[in-house]
Amino acid sequence: MKRILITKSFRRILKKHRKHFEEQDVVLNLKEFVRIGFRKSEGRLKTLISEYAAIEIVKLRIRVRQSAGRYLLAVIDENEYIPFFIDLKTGYYGKNLSFEANKRVVSMVETALENAMTDYLEHTEENPKAEEYSAE
Amino acid sequence: MTRLLKEAFTMASERYGRQQDRLAYLMIENMDRLYELLEEEAEERNFDACVTEAVSSETMRNLFGRVAKKYTSQNLSRD
Numbered sequence: 437m438k439r440i441l442i443t444k445s446f447r448r449i450l451k452k453h454r455k456h457f458e459e460q461d462v463v464l465n466l467k468e469f470v471r472i473g474f475r476k477s478e479g480r481l482k483t484l485i486s487e488y489a490a491i492e493i494v495k496l497r498i499r500v501r502q503s504a505g506r507y508l509l510a511v512i513d514e515n516e517y518i519p520f521f522i523d524l525k526t527g528y529y530g531k532n533l534s535f536e537a538n539k540r541v542v543s544m545v546e547t548a549l550e551n552a553m554t555d556y557l558e559h560t561e562e563n564p565k566a567e568e569y570s571a572e
Numbered sequence: 573m574t575r576l577l578k579e580a581f582t583m584a585s586e587r588y589g590r591q592q593d594r595l596a597y598l599m600i601e602n603m604d605r606l607y608e609l610l611e612e613e614a615e616e617r618n619f620d621a622c623v624t625e626a627v628s629s630e631t632m633r634n635l636f637g638r639v640a641k642k643y644t645s646q647n648l649s650r651d
Contacts (some may be wrong), residue, residue, distance in 0.1 A: 477616065481620055481623050482624050484633065484636050486637050486640040486641075487640075488641050489643050489644055491639065493623065493624075495620065495623070512639065512640065515643075516643065523619075538622055541622040542622045542625050545622060546626040549635075550635065553635050553636070553638075553639050554635075
């Protein structure tokens, strides 16, 4: 069964955007992605293949009422969907294209992904680090 | 004018045939919006490049290795 995992670390990021997006908005958007696939300006940014599984880093769009954003997720073997970063379309990362701003974006994405993947690794039934939803 | 831009104009003139003057007028009127589109597209490419860089480090590759291993082992135990 395909599933969506909302990690504790992603919840912390979502909390910063709570005026615009809620957890259920992301879950619904992901279910739609599983059903219909990529839409305009969305895509696969990187695929990593190991001996165990393929992990894809995907960028998706989200629009809720007046707010538009983009978010990143890791997709494991087209089976598990783990969002790890969300950004408003008009976010402060956007406008400044300087080298320093780029370094900051790289570091933010790196930290977000590392935290989400650590939650995934530590997640157990006894000590849950993520909320599980069916993606179908 | 670059070769690609010439091609774009040729395409537009072929597609819009008799409306070429209106098209040109719209482009002139909306130059600011065109510029905004250009900026937006550049920012998006820039963001994508940052993400690719962030997920390509050795540390990330090791982390993905561990994630893939856990995913496989939990799937095996479910079966």
